[in-house]
Amino acid sequence: MASSSKTSAPAASAPTSSAAPSSASSFRQRPWVRWGAPLLLLAGLAVLPLVGTESFNDTLARIGVFAVAVLGLNVVMGYTGQVSLGQIFFLGLGAYVTAYGVQSGWNIVLVFVLTCLIPAVAGLLVALAAARLGGLAIAMVTIALPIVGVPLAKRLSDFTGGSQGMSARFVEAPEGSGLYDDQWQLYLVLVIGGIVFLLTYFLVRGKYGRAFAIVKGNENVASSMGISPYRYKVLAFTIASLIGGVSGFLYMVVVQYTSPETMSFGHSIELLVAMVIGGAGSIVGSILGGVFYVVVPDITNAIDPSLTALLQGALLLAVLFVLPGGLVSLPRAVMRGLRRSPAGRGSAAPPTTPSSTPGSGTAAEPTETERQGSA
Amino acid sequence: MNRHFGSRQAIGIAAVSALALTLTACGGGADSGRSGDAAEGAPSPGITDDSVTLGITTPLSGATAGPGTCTVAGVTAYFGMKNAEGGIEFGDGKTRTVEIEALDDTYDPQQAAANYDSLKGDVFAMTAGLGTPTNRAWREAAIADEVPQALIMTGDPIFSDTDESPWQLGFVPIYQNEGEAFGELLAGSSAEHKVAILSQNDDFGEGYVEGFKSAIEGADNIEVVQELTYEATDTSVDAQITELANSGADVIFNAMSVTPLTISALQKAQQLNWKPNWFLPSNTSSPTAILEPGGGAAFPGVYSVSFAKAPQSPAFAQDEDVQTYLSALKEYGNYPDPPAFPHCQWSWMVGATLEQAFTEMEEPTRDSFMEALRSIEGFEAPLMLPDTSVTTTEAGQPAVSTVVVQKYNGRGYDTVESFE
Numbered sequence: 001m002a003s004s005s006k007t008s009a010p011a012a013s014a015p016t017s018s019a020a021p022s023s024a025s026s027f028r029q030r031p032w033v034r035w036g037a038p039l040l041l042l043a044g045l046a047v048l049p050l051v052g053t054e055s056f057n058d059t060l061a062r063i064g065v066f067a068v069a070v071l072g073l074n075v076v077m078g079y080t081g082q083v084s085l086g087q088i089f090f091l092g093l094g095a096y097v098t099a100y101g102v103q104s105g106w107n108i109v110l111v112f113v114l115t116c117l118i119p120a121v122a123g124l125l126v127a128l129a130a131a132r133l134g135g136l137a138i139a140m141v142t143i144a145l146p147i148v149g150v151p152l153a154k155r156l157s158d159f160t161g162g163s164q165g166m167s168a169r170f171v172e173a174p175e176g177s178g179l180y181d182d183q184w185q186l187y188l189v190l191v192i193g194g195i196v197f198l199l200t201y202f203l204v205r206g207k208y209g210r211a212f213a214i215v216k217g218n219e220n221v222a223s224s225m226g227i228s229p230y231r232y233k234v235l236a237f238t239i240a241s242l243i244g245g246v247s248g249f250l251y252m253v254v255v256q257y258t259s260p261e262t263m264s265f266g267h268s269i270e271l272l273v274a275m276v277i278g279g280a281g282s283i284v285g286s287i288l289g290g291v292f293y294v295v296v297p298d299i300t301n302a303i304d305p306s307l308t309a310l311l312q313g314a315l316l317l318a319v320l321f322v323l324p325g326g327l328v329s330l331p332r333a334v335m336r337g338l339r340r341s342p343a344g345r346g347s348a349a350p351p352t353t354p355s356s357t358p359g360s361g362t363a364a365e366p367t368e369t370e371r372q373g374s375a
Numbered sequence: 376m377n378r379h380f381g382s383r384q385a386i387g388i389a390a391v392s393a394l395a396l397t398l399t400a401c402g403g404g405a406d407s408g409r410s411g412d413a414a415e416g417a418p419s420p421g422i423t424d425d426s427v428t429l430g431i432t433t434p435l436s437g438a439t440a441g442p443g444t445c446t447v448a449g450v451t452a453y454f455g456m457k458n459a460e461g462g463i464e465f466g467d468g469k470t471r472t473v474e475i476e477a478l479d480d481t482y483d484p485q486q487a488a489a490n491y492d493s494l495k496g497d498v499f500a501m502t503a504g505l506g507t508p509t510n511r512a513w514r515e516a517a518i519a520d521e522v523p524q525a526l527i528m529t530g531d532p533i534f535s536d537t538d539e540s541p542w543q544l545g546f547v548p549i550y551q552n553e554g555e556a557f558g559e560l561l562a563g564s565s566a567e568h569k570v571a572i573l574s575q576n577d578d579f580g581e582g583y584v585e586g587f588k589s590a591i592e593g594a595d596n597i598e599v600v601q602e603l604t605y606e607a608t609d610t611s612v613d614a615q616i617t618e619l620a621n622s623g624a625d626v627i628f629n630a631m632s633v634t635p636l637t638i639s640a641l642q643k644a645q646q647l648n649w650k651p652n653w654f655l656p657s658n659t660s661s662p663t664a665i666l667e668p669g670g671g672a673a674f675p676g677v678y679s680v681s682f683a684k685a686p687q688s689p690a691f692a693q694d695e696d697v698q699t700y701l702s703a704l705k706e707y708g709n710y711p712d713p714p715a716f717p718h719c720q721w722s723w724m725v726g727a728t729l730e731q732a733f734t735e736m737e738e739p740t741r742d743s744f745m746e747a748l749r750s751i752e753g754f755e756a757p758l759m760l761p762d763t764s765v766t767t768t769e770a771g772q773p774a775v776s777t778v779v780v781q782k783y784n785g786r787g788y789d790t791v792e793s794f795e
Contacts, residue, residue, distance in 0.1 A: 058492045062485070151608045154577055163577045164531060165484065165508050167515050255485050256515065259508035262484060266437075297479070297486055298493065305479040306444065306709075309436035 045194070049179075049186040057182040058254070059294060064189035065250040067290025068196055070275045071283070072243030077272075078281035079204050080236035081216030082131070082138050086145030087271050090119040090241045092263025094248020096153065096160055099258050102168040115249040116242050123241020124234065131233035134219075138233075146265040153260040165259025168252055188253050196246055201283050203239070212236055277319050279328030288327040418739040421499030425462075427739075428474045429454075429729070430498035432490035433505045433528075435479035442718040446505045446528055447477040448708035449722025450729075452700075455707025457730065466736045466747065473729075480504075484512035495522050500744060503546075503725045505718065507531045507578075518542050523741055525732075525748055526725045526774055528718060530582065535773045537749075542741075544748060545773035546725055550582025550656075551589070552776050553680045554630065557654045558590025560678070560780045561626065564794035567596045571624035571651070573615055573640070575632055576604040583630035583656060600624050605636070612636055613643050620649035627651045631659055641669030652676040652794075657717070657778070662787050663687070664715075676795070677783040682763040682775050683720040686713060688787035696757045724756040728765050728774060760790065 049057055073087040094115040101111035130141040153160045160166065173184035203209060211232050214222040219229040252258065274293040279285025300311040323329050421428040431450070434443035454473035457463050462472040476498060480487035487509035491501065500523035504510055507529045514534070517524045518541060526546040527534060530553075534545040561568060572587075574580030584602075591597040601622040603615045612631075619627060627644075631637050637659045644651070652675055659665055660679035671677045684691045691697045700723055704710045710719065731754055735747035751774070754765040763777045781788035 055493050055496065058489070062489060151606055154607070157577075163507065163579075164533070165511055167511065169515050169519075251485070255488050255512065257484055257488065257508075257512040259484055259511065261482060261508045264483075267483070294489070297481070298489065301478045301490070305477050306435050308479040308481070 045190055049183040049190070052186075054180070054182045057186045059298070061182070061186045061189045061250075061254045063287075063290045063294045064186075064193040065247055065254050065290070066271070066274065066293040067287045068193050068250060069244060069247035069271055070278060070289035070293065071197060071200055071286035072240040072247065073271055073275050074281060074283075074286050074289075075200060075204070075212075075243065076236045076240035078275060078279075078285070079209060079216065080212040080233060082233055082236065083136065084142045084237065084240065085139055085265075085268050085272065086126075086142035087240065087244050088263050088265075088268040089145035089149045090123060090244025091248045091251060092146075092149055092153070092258065092260075093119045093122060094245035095251045095258040095262055096166070096248070097245070098249045098252040099161075099166040099168040100159055102170045102252070103166065108170065112249055115245045117245075119245030119248065120238055120242035123244070124238045126241075127234040127237035131230055131237060143265075143268075146263050146268050149263045150260045150265075153263065160260070163260055165257060165261075167257045169256045171253045171256070185253055189250050192246065192250060196243055197283060197286075200239075200243070204283070208232075208235070273316060277316065277326055279326030282326070282328045285326050285328035292327070419499055419741040419744075420496055422471070422739045424469050424471070426472045426474055427465075427733070428476060428498045429503075430491075430494035430501045431475060431477040431503050432480045432487045432494070432501070432509065433477065433503065434482040434509070435477070437481040439482045439505065442528075442716040443479075443482070443505050444710070445714055445716045445718035446503045446722045447475070448704060448710035448714075449719045449724075450503050450726040451475045451477070452703040452706070452708030452710070453723050453726025453730075456699075456703040457726075459707070463730055463733050465733050465739070466743075467739060469739075471733075473733075480506075480509050482506055482509055484508045488512040488516065491516065491522075495520055499523075500525050500741065502526050502729065503528060503722050505529070510534065514540060514543060521741060523745055523748070525745075526728055528721060530773075531578070532582070532771070535771055537770055542745065544767060546728070546775060547721060547773060548657075548680075548682065548775055548778050549773055550579055550630075551586030552773075553656060553778055554583035554586030554588075554628075555590045556586075556680050556778045556780050557628070557678060558587040560791070560794050562591050562594035562597055564596065567598075568626050569598050569600045569622070569624040570626045570628055571600060571619040571622050572602040572628045572630075573612065573619060574602075574604050574628075574630040575607050577607060579607075579632050580604065580630040584628070587628055587630075605631075607633060609636065612640050616640055616643040616649075617647060620644065620647045625651050626654070628654045630656060632656065634659055634665060637665050638669040641666075641671060641674075645670055645673050650674055653678065655679045657681055660783075660788075662783065666783055671783050672785050678791070679781055679783070679788065680778040681717075681781050681788065682760055682778050683717055683724065684758045684760060685717070685787060686720070690787065690789075700758060720758050724758055724765070724775075727756040728754065731765075762790075 048060070052060065069087060069091050072090070073084060076082050076084045097115045097118050098111055101114060102108070126141065126145065130138050133141065154163045171181065171185050171188060173179040173181050177184070179187075204212065211222070211227050214225065214227055215229045215232045222229050222232070251262070270293060274289035275286070277292045278287070278289025296312055296315060297308060300308040303311060319327065323333060431447055433446045434440055435447070454475060458472040462470045464470045476494060478490040478494065480490050487504070487506070491513040494501065501517065502525050505528040510524065510527050510529050511531070511533070514524065521542060524534070524543040526544055528547055529545055530547055530550045531545065532549045532551070534540050534543040535549060561570070572584060574584050588599075601619055601624065603619060605612045605615055629637070629640060631640065637655065641653070650673065653671075655665070655677065657680050660677070665671070666677060684694060684697055686697050686701055700720070701713065704714065704719065714720065728751065731751050732744060732748040735750065736743040749767050751765055751767045756765050760779055762779050763775065765774050766772070766776065767774050769776065779790045782791045
């Protein structure tokens with residue numbers, strides 16, 4: 001397993017790995033930084049809902065919803081390399097299960113468990129068939145999910161409310177907490193979304209994450225090491241569906257309404273775009289993808305509401321052109337730019353400046369010029 | 376090791392961004408914009424002594440951008456014209472100009488709800504937005520926040536139910552109104568008729584059929600011989616048309632909302648040499664976009680319903696209303712071409728109806744506005760056809776619930792009094 005993890009390391013962690021100078025990493029290894037940073041983050045998140053305005057909290061909550069959805073997509077696509085165009089279906093399924101459960105007056109914990117289980121089972125069933133296929137064939141199977149989902153939601157009007165959709169306002173701040181509803185909603189999103197992110201973080205860093213990476217890298221290599229590509233593809237797809245279901249629950253917490261439009265095919269593509277823009281195969285990239293999904297329509301609306309589609313397209317092209325690795329690669333690109341500019345001015349640049357750390361060689365071609373510059 | 380660097384850097388970035396967000400949030404005053412703490416009688420948000428702001432969330436891009444753009448253009452043009460004249464005198468004696476803030480929701484309920492959240496603190500009322508799911512998405516939030524969702528463009532009856540929707544009012548006729556109008560015309564015919572029904576298998580089709588059946592109930596001369604449905608996602612209704620043609624019906628009630636399907640249904644019936652009278656809903660009966668390519672002139676009669684004057688129709692080319700409307704649309708509505716969708720006219724009427732409510736409201740509050748809005752009776756808005764009017768006092772009915780039945784004359788539509 002030791003050798004296998006070595007093989008997989010560049011492929012798995014290329015997007016998240018950094019070419020940071022060693023001084024910075026030793027700074028990060030100090031104990032107070034190691035423990036302080038997460039604690040600071042936690043404290044910041046705990047205070048955040050209390051200080052924001054209502055619309056700020058609402059925007060953050062919606063970012064959380066779609067960050068979780070993008071995270072699910074990242075598990076199957078970013079980490080395991082299987083193209084899925086059906087993620088929005090699982091979000092929609094989760095939202096419908098939540099709406100139906102709430103309207104039927106079920107216990108909310110039971111509803112939550114069902115919004116995890118039902119999409120996961122649906123995902124498992126689809127994956128059992130789809131994962132037998134390779135490459136783009138999986139994309140073709142998953143593309144069918146939202147396309148089938150929309151008419152199905154309209155047809156099963158006893159469960160879904162037909163094309164008029166379903167409302168479920170079930171998240172109200174508990175009496176005596178002194179919180180506004182929007183603050184309570186944001187707390188729910190932060191806690192549930194945070195747990196999902198944490199679990200996924202450990203999943204993709206551990207044994208399963210390494211297996212996913214090998215399956216992504218080369219299925220034959222995976223088989224030769226005793227890792228069944230089929231099993232791990234099914235597993236990744238099921239987990240992605242489960243996370244999609246959770247994001248559907250959060251969708252109902254925040255939006256409180258679902259209709260067949262929720263799972264229309266266009267949104268599945270938008271999720272995919274958000275994942276690529278944020279950074280494929282990256283936890284932080286999933287959050288950035290959620291930010292992109294939610295904030296960009298608001299920004300383009302503020303610029304000119306009649307040109308939103310055009311502006312979004314232009315922005316998408318611009319980001320992919322400048323940052324092919326997604327927004328998550330921005331700090332790395334900036335650092336590289338900073339390091340390159342003194343080196344470019346003359347040979348006076350100290351040769352001790354580490355220009356490339358092992359592992360970053362696979363990342364991008366500019367490292368080649370850096371090597372030449374410092375040599 | 377690589378991974379460890381990456382993850383710690385990730386946490387670092389997240390922490391820094393969280394801090395940055397916190398700081399920005401602290402900067403912008405806490406708790407501002409939360410509704411529900413205004414004193415009694417104090418002005419509602421979005422209204423001052425010299426202006427009032429209205430919000431619209433509607434599809435301005437994507438598949439429904441055409442009609443969506445119209446819903447903004449008409450009302451913007453109307454108030455642009457009124458503002459240029461100096462504004463509108465409100466019921467409290469003050470003269471105000473009316474500003475419109477429109478946002479694009481791409482027909483996505485989630486985005487519509489987000490748009491509503493971002494607008495509700497700044498606007499006095501929401502209005503004119505198009506779409507059933509996009510309006511439903513924030514209906515309950517608007518009730519909780521006590522923000523008017525007035526004169527919106529959806530045929531969904533829930534918005535016209537005062538008990539369920541105290542802060543809402545739909546503008547356009549509900550589906551049932553349209554089906555009922557045609558049913559009444561048919562029931563008044565002196566001859567006997569056999570009717571075939573083809574309807575879309577959703578609330579749209581069901582609404583039309585429900586209204587039609589309630590109107591022909593008890594009419595001895597009308598017999599429904601066959602009823603079929605199709606899915607909105609179907610690509611062909613040839614099988615249904617063939618089956619209905621064999622039923623021997625002389626009238627087809629076609630509650631269909633999909634343009635290409637309507638054209639192919641008309642064509643298929645001609646191929647089968649089946650020439651019944653047709654009924655088509657108002658949104659799929661355009662003379663140029665549907666009846667010309669579909670060969671509507673081949674049938675003895677093609678009927679539809681309407682309440683707005685069609686600017687393209689030669690009958691209204693010299694009409695004063697229509698000319699004012701077209702020039703304002705060009706000048707103030709940012710809509711230089713002749714409108715391709717009736718939603719432009721409807722939106723113009725929304726403007727006129729809102730003006731009626733504004734002149735009646737005695738206090739600059741949302742409560743007073745809703746009260747004024749719900750007390751309009753028999754108002755003949757500009758561009759309205761004779762025998763139709765805006766009436767908001769009837770329970771369970773949208774602002775416009777009367778429609779007139781019209782018959783295709785080869786170029787446009789003429790209002791008919793009886794079924795020939």
